[in-house]
Amino acid sequence: MASPAAIQRSITPAVAGTIIPSSPLQRLSTFKDRTPSAPIPHSSSSPLDAFSSDPVFSALLSPDFDSTRFSTQALSSGSAAARAEKLEEGIRLLEKQLRSEVLSRHDDLLSQLSSLKDVESALSVVRSGISNLQSSVRRVRQEISDPYRQIRLKTVQLSNIHHTAELLQSTVRVLRLSKKLKDLMAVSATEPEKLDLSKAAQLHREIQILCEENSLAGIDVVDEEMIWLAETGNKLRSEAMKVLERGMEGLNQAEVGSGLQVFYNLGELRSTVDALITKYKNQGVKSVNMAMDLKAISASSGNFGPGGVQRTGTPQLGGGAKAKEALWQRMNTCMDQMHSIIVAIWHLQRVLSKKRDPFTHVLLLDEVIQDSDPMLTDRVWETLVKSFAGQMKSAFTASSFVKEIFTMGYPKLISMIENLLERISHDTDVKGVLPAISSEGKEQMVAAIDIFQTAFLALCLGRLSDLVNSVFPVSTRGSVPSKDQISRIILRIQEEIEAVKLDGHLTLLVLHEIGKVLHLLAERAEYQISAGPEARQVTGPATPSQLKNFTLYQHLQEVHARISSTIMGLPAIASEVLSPSLGVIYGVAHDSVTSLFQAMLDRLEVCILQIHEQNFSVHGMDAAMDNNASSYIEELQKCVVHFRSEFLSRLLPSSSTNVISTGTETICTRLLRSMASRVLIFFIRHASLVRPLSESGKLRMARDMAELELAVGQNLFPVEQLGAPYRALRAFRPVIFLETSQLGASPLLQDLPPSVILHHLYSRGPEELQSPMQRNKLTPLQYSLWLDSQGEDQIWKGIKATLDDYAAKVRARGDKEFSPVYPLMLRLGSLLTENAFVYQKS
Template sequence: MASPSTMQRTTTNLIPPSSPLQRLSTFKEPSSPPPNSISPLSTFSTDPIFSAFLSPNFNSTQFSSQALSSGSAAACAEKLEEGIRLLEKQLRSEVLTRHDDLLSQLSSLKDAETALTIVKSGISTLQSSVRKVRQEIADPNRQIKLKTVLLSNIHTTAELLQCSVKVLRQSKKLKDLMDVDVVESEKLDLSKAAQLHREIVSLCEENSLSGIGVIDEELSWLLETGNRLRTEGMKVLERGMEGLNQAEVGSGLQVFYNLGELRSSVDTLINKYKNQGVKSVSGALDMKAISASSGNFGPGGIQRSGTPQIGGGGKAKEGLWKRMNTCMDQIHSIVVAVWHLQRVLSKKRDPFTHVLLLDEVMQEGDLMLTERVWEAIVKSFANQMKSAFTASSFVKEIFTAGYPKLFSMIDILLERILQDTDVRGVLPAISSEGKDQMVAAIDLFQTNFLALCLSRLSDLVNSIFPVSSRGSVPSKDQISRIILRIQEEIEAVKLDGRLTLLVLREIGKVLRLLAERAEYQISTGPDARQVTGPANPAQIKNFMLCQHLQEVHTRISTTMLGLPTVASDVLSASLGAIYGVACDSVTTLFQAMLDRLEGCILQIHEQNFDVHGMDAAMDNNASPYMEELQKCVLHFRSEFLSRLLASFSTHGLSTGTETICTTLVRRMASRVLVFFIRHAALVRPLSESGKLRMARDMAELELAVGQNLFPVEQLGAPYRALRAFRPVIFLETSQFGASPLLQDLPPSVILHHLYSRGPEELQSPIQRNKLTPLQYSLWMDSQGEDQIWKGIKATLDDYAVKVRSRGTRNSALYILLCLDWDHR
């Protein structure tokens, strides 16, 4: 076949050198018109009539219609004829002007026609040559194609034969490996067999060997062998998961990895365990199964509401708890087994490719295997619990009353799982969120349990403190029943801190309710405040209320000692309310008794402590005000305090703790001593005989308070002040600054006592401000030592002015007072 360049040369040779085609390129360009000539087209473009004919959108019908409607059709036609004549004249002029050029062009066209005829003849010759060449090369090309196809088929056949031989050889190895008795199946190298099986299947699939008779026979055997390998591999894997044997789990996983089915096999296994967990949860709450396993309780076994027939409740309850225990054990086994599988996957790598098996099973963003199983179990558990709560009154009642036991089961399950999967460097089986989800599944029963707890305790309070009755006071047994019930509620949940706090909040509500009901029962008015006669019914009622609330406060506080601080904080406000109401029930009485005792002490200012002589010094009788105070104390002790402190004498002293009543008595005893010392220091003047008499009064006061109110040795600072004031009154004034006794006395007591040693013109604050001892005492209660000193300092300043006005030096007493205050 001729090449394109050859054909080009041939075509060129067919054209003579002087042919008209070559001369076409010598055509002359038309000469340009004379420079001064004006083209008619340029005049027509500005003419209003002829310009329309130059438009590409010219419409003859429209032009004619406009000419006729204008009324000058004849003039228009005449102008058109004139234009035609002008164009013909212009055309003629162009032809004449370009005559030579036109003749030359005509001659060139004739030469071109002759040249084309020659070219056609040459092309026909060329086509004939091409046909000859095509015939000469077509047969070799056909032969080459046939031989190429033959070679390809031979090559493909050879490859198929080689692959078939390799498949048969590998199949022979696999058969030798698989030729193991059932008894000796444990000796089978499953991993190697799986690797061979995958290689054979891959060869068959990659080379499309199906359809070859001998290969098809092997493929049928391979299918059976693959099923056997999967079965044996799954047995090894499940046995390893159940026994938590990492080696067996690794071997089973390697089998499926070699088979190329690791991800699908693990997914199948995980789905199996998920289904087992869901089935275990649903089976635990199957009331029909529980009823059937507990015996036949009549037709149908259970009623529509999920409640066993009469006589079967106890056994059904026992069966329910037994099934729940079994369910918890099964969930534990499932989760730990899946965690063990996950642990091995995260550690094992293929020995040849070093690929981590976990990367083959999971992709980025996938849930962990334990999370998948736990999520399914928790979801099923939550649905079953919700269904049991709404559909089965029996299950609702059992799980509500036994919520602590139910919660304990779940808590033990979670702790067992976390403990058994606590391996360093490995994630635990469940997260904190997973634990919360499991606990949240029984929130319905928790809410009901807390409501039931509040209802039980509130009913007890309402039964002993009915709203309609105000005069009744509960018995000691009724109060003990409430306390015991509260202690039982705490005891039932104390092993779980979270549940304990929830129950304590409900107990706090009950204690506040108890305080409110008791406060409503308190008697008020003059009868409750009288202290001159025997205890009346109103006071006895208040005493009983106080003792009851005191018992509640003491015993509940003792119960809280064994609990964490946060638990005590939950009940602190409620116990404070109990304490406050208990105090309120007797506070008015104690205030009345204290007012009476202070009134007796105020009579000290009516006594004459300025007497002189041996008779006064030898008089061993107490002052009249002190005798009256002793009588009052004895009366209070026999009529009021003996009733209030009866329980304390048997309980409080043995434990060494104070009760509400003992606290009030201690405060009253301390106030009596402080009040006496204050007013004893204000006595003025005070003779030596008067000092002896005051010392006897202090001894009588100490005896009366210690025997009838509170042991004075346990009163602390007030008692030390009383013991110190007795020898202080016998000190010389010059000895005051160095005496250690002053450390136990308030500065105001010392300073007030020094007035009794000063001249009469030195006015005391009471005299200067013209106050009664009671008024001054009330003012001192509302002020601190600094303010009291300012009042004393004012009297000393006044005295200093008087001394200076007489022209004498300051009194030594004044200097002593200032030095004493600075020293203090």
Template sequence: MASPAIQRLSTFKPPTHPTTPSTTPPPPSSASSSSSITVSSPTPSPLDTFSSDPIFSLFLSPDFDSTRFSSSALSSGSAASTAEKLQHGVRLLEHQLRSEVLSRHPLLLSQLSSLQHAELALSTVRSAVSSLQSSLRRVRSEIADPHRQIKIKTVQLSNLHHTTELLQHTIRALRLSKKLRDLMAIFDAEPDKLDLAKAAQLHCEILSLCNENELAGIDVISEELVWVSETGNRLRTEAMKVLERGLEGFNQAEVGTGLQVFYNLGELRTTVDGLISKYKSQGVKSVSVALDMKAISASSGGGFGPGGIRGSGTPQIGGGQKAKQALWQRIGNCMDQLHSIVVAVWHLQRVLSKKRDPFTHVLLLDEVLQEGDPILTDRVWEALVKSFASQMKSAFTASSFVKEIFTVGYPKLYSMIENLLERISHDTDVKGVLPAISSEGKDQMVATIEIFQTAFLALCLSRLSDLVNSVFQMSARGSVPSKEHISRIILRIQEEIEAVQLDGRLTLLVLREIGKVLLLLAERAEYQISAGPEARQIAGPATPVQLKNFTLCQHLQEIHTRISSMINGLPTIASDVLSPSLGVIYGVACDSVTSLFQAMLDRLESCILQIHEQNFGALGMDAAMDNNASPYMEELQKSILLFRSEFLSRLLPSSTNAIPTGTETICTRLARSMASRVLVFFIRHASLVRPLSESGKLRMARDMAELELAVGQNLFPVEQLGAPYRALRAFRPVIFLETSQLGASPLLQDLPPSVILHHLYSRGPDELQSPLQRNKLTPLQYSLWLDSQGEDQIWRGIKATLDDYAAKVRARGDKEFSPVYPLMLRLGSSLTENAPVSRKP
């Protein structure tokens, strides 16, 4: 049975009078209710019971779905029992809620009492706010009228202040105008005494004062501004006259005065821009006028009648020379005008870069140029170069007459451009000041006439190539150019060089074209040269083929010598340009006769090789008293004499056609080389002769004398051969020295080590074999091997034979060696140490 308190709680009804939301206590949360139930009742909390119940625990899940729960309950077949259990749970919760309300009944009553007190306080605040608003309305009505009076007085004071300022500015403007009038009165009386800068400063101050303070509406100021404006125009006119006069006469003081006037007027930048535009226009116009063919014809008296200009820009018959002179004269005048313009702009720029305003100390150039702007001279020069390039290109394509004049006369045109650039550089070369034109600017102007440079070089190449083609015709291979033809080619080349030699750059360009022509000439000459067996025969008189080769060699030699002498006075770089082409010319000239000289040298060497067929080991007085030369030497003499009479006499320069002193011809060089080779080859094989008796030595000495005489008289002066001649002169006495004297003889210094060592084999025993014998080689084979080896390799071969000899002696049990053995060891070691590593004959 329930207690009476629970029964009263169940019959408790909430009061019917409304309550404000602010005074209603918030309902306890489920957590607090659970806590209250747990504390006030010893029985377990319904929530704890629900959490352990399989059905009620589902309701505590945050993702509880009533539809899914109902569907599950219905499908389980026990829907009635589940509904009854849920009703029991609801009753349990209601019972718990009643317990909570009953336990907190005093607290709820106290909350109701607090709401009543708050309502009383709020009514008091409403009364105070209403009283405050009433006071504010009374204060507003009391201060509104004084505020309105203050505002009116403030406006009146502001107007008075503004009026006072206008009066002050007006009076100041009138005073400044009075000063300006006084200055202009002085100018009217004595124009030279006018201070333009001061007048401009006053003019600028008046206008600035009127504009800044809006004085233009005042009658007296408006009337004064009319006169001030007229005065400003007069000041600009006078200042421009001074400025232009200063620029024309390069007077820095006058230019500075004019610039200062325009700076004071506030028009410096626009004035300078106007001057630059004017100079640009003048330069462009001067270039255009210089290449106006109609004007050129009119000025030369041609008009449009006979001698005038045709539609294609070509003068009529009879007027070409006058038009040409007029064209060059106009170009000269154009160069003078461009010089004056550039120097004037540079002078303007120079003064701007030095002049500062005396009051603000501002550099005038900073007022004219902004950061990143090109300097004045660059602006003008760029316009001039662009105009000049355009006019030159137009003249090249539109006027065949101008194209021809400037192509043929390109050196003169280039010289005028160079002269212009040099004059500008000279006149603007001032320490501490930028020049008027940079090196890049000069290159730009030179590039404007490159189209004529290309045509000029092509014309130069064409002229020379046509001349070479006419002299060396491909269709007439058998014909040989005459000396006059060669002289014409050389003269034409000399004229081309002399036409441009005053300018180094142009000279190099022309030399490159000449180099191409020389290569063409070498190619044509090489085509004319014969290289068959007939060109190499030396058994009989010179054949027509050989005579043709001789003539071509002499012609090419003449071209090489003359052109080399032309460029001797030029800078080294000029020689470097032509050296490859001249080298080709020289090579072709050598090829025309080298095979002949080589054939002759082979013939002479074959004669010398016959020395090994002679018996130099014979004993007896008959051999010693025989004064005749050896058969091989007689054959060699005959061959040399025939070569001299039939070939060298035609190749070497005659007294009437002497080569300049210090210059060696191709044939002279080949003859000298042949003579040296003959002497060296003879000494080599003479040293290989074995055995060599005393009578054989006499015979060999006679052969040496005959050889020296034949070579000196018919090939080349032996005294001028140097080392080969000294070796020949040394070898003759060496063969007569005793073996014991050889080691200390000074003659050994003039002989190659291999020659001495080979000669010593002739003094040794037979079992001391030479490399020739040891390797079973022919004299020719061994000689070819010697040509390909240096002295150190030759010594190794000789040393091997010495080692073989020593082994044989030791094998016999002998203790003594031939006297030449230790001498050869000592001489070989010492001489090869002091001799060059690779000395070839």
């Protein structure tokens, strides 16, 4: 550090204002230029502010100022002396400014100077103290260096002694443990069954740990023992592996546990289990590959000559059956091997999940599987499924022979897979133990052959569709298939169901395809149905169009009945799958004859409507003794006989007029039941509208009802099986003969629709009590159509309106008595309409 005197000497010239010219510009300033220089700008501000605006001095303030370039420019400008004079003037101005600054701060500078003297004094004291400290440190260092060297030497010597003692102790322990192991192994030479593999493995592991932790390698006696120890370890691993594999094959938990304990004691449990998993994986993959090895199949089915399998995977002439049998046999072998592999791995996993080390109580499974690791069975199963799926896909694309066998024999193939899964589930179903395969794993195995399932379903659909297309060609609309052709379709459908009925899932898939075929069959049959006037005529003999419709109906009815019967033995879900398609078949069959039955019913209703043209008000003995039926009934009889001979005999089975159980009714018998019921109800309705009705007329109407019952029962449907309509007909006959006073309490009313009873009561009332038909001036047909569209409550409203009109007329005349029918109708109307639902439900 500079001394205060030096600092003072460096500052004194500046304070005195003495400047020693040293630069060329300073020397040039001593010469007086005759040309007066331009005055330097002066202001009260700093000279640097004036210099920054001056063209000459501003260059000196630039950070990249170059004196050589500045001098060159001054000399080349021709006014170098003037430039020099200007610079000299600038220097004088700066010196003046500097002197002014120093003088203005003279006191501050002097105080700083005194401070520097004090600092110099303090530094001299510190410097003396440091020198003394350094000498003390050198003296102390010299005094303690020798003891330190002695301590360090002794410490190293002690450490070496301790290390040597530890090596000797470890060596002695290794030799002692080795002797125990040798004694234990010596027993196995004479009595192998008495060898305690677990204890031997534990001794082996302790020796290894001692050698590794204490670095005993290089000690001759230890190296010699390690050679023998390695041989012993190999022997222990070999014996333990034999016990472990024997236990896995025989599903012996004790042997598996013993083998695992040996490897746990050896510290090789995880690596051993991983090796076993790899081994069984390879066995499974090899088994799958062998099952699809066409060369091996050819060799096992004979030889490589005629009858073998060619390179393309297609058997040579004469060898297809043998190769097929060999393929299925190898698939069975593959399934058995996969089963044994998975069960063995599951057994290993089961023992690992139960067994704990007797000393540390560590669960062996925790040593093998970490939290994120999959289970052992999942690892093996995933590999087997992946290999199997790959082989299936490869066989499908590369071998037409295998593709054909597995496609046509898919039910057998899926049966093998499901049998494998069922066997594995059964053999690994132990309470408290995870199953060998999860539901997802099973689905993966089944999905491995989806490609053949798709081909099988397509083949099934193709076979059935081709059969339907051959029976119902699109190009010819008028052709009707024969009964044998329809039977072949039904038989083929039944065979398809029979082939897969043992597999519920596959059955549903096949039923979906059969449903498509039934839709196609219904569509083709519907295209053939005739719907013109010829199909609806009922007055003449059956037309060709009607005969064709009858044949199509019988075919569709046969299909519906036999397929429905086939699926009755299947689970309920099978019926649900096929019901929509059978419903379509039923609907087309129904449509093929519905128009004819409607036309027949319309014709019979026309006959019944003629009842209103008859005179039932005739009085006298002659009318009462006339046993002949009315003309409209005779016409109705002729119609139903004609319908029976021309139409119904072709549509109904021969026993249709006998008692028919609900379960065996066909479409036509249902339509006939409906038509017969409608005829009876329609007759009762219009018979109740007949007005007036004399006693002779009642007898005639009773004969008509008897003739109607006989005609319907003999030619349409057994009337006793019609239920409510027949009870209504049987009840209406005695009702018309009851006195008006007896009607209200008669039990017969329960079997009749309320509207029929009320309409019949009009025939017993005065003429001014008009029926709704008379009041609204409707024809019987119009009124009948209105009745069809209304419920009993609405009909009662119309009847009630006529009763109110009648009451108003009576009151208008001033009469106080009403016809006995009036209060009876009011009472029965309100009572019967409330209970009308009983009749409708029955």
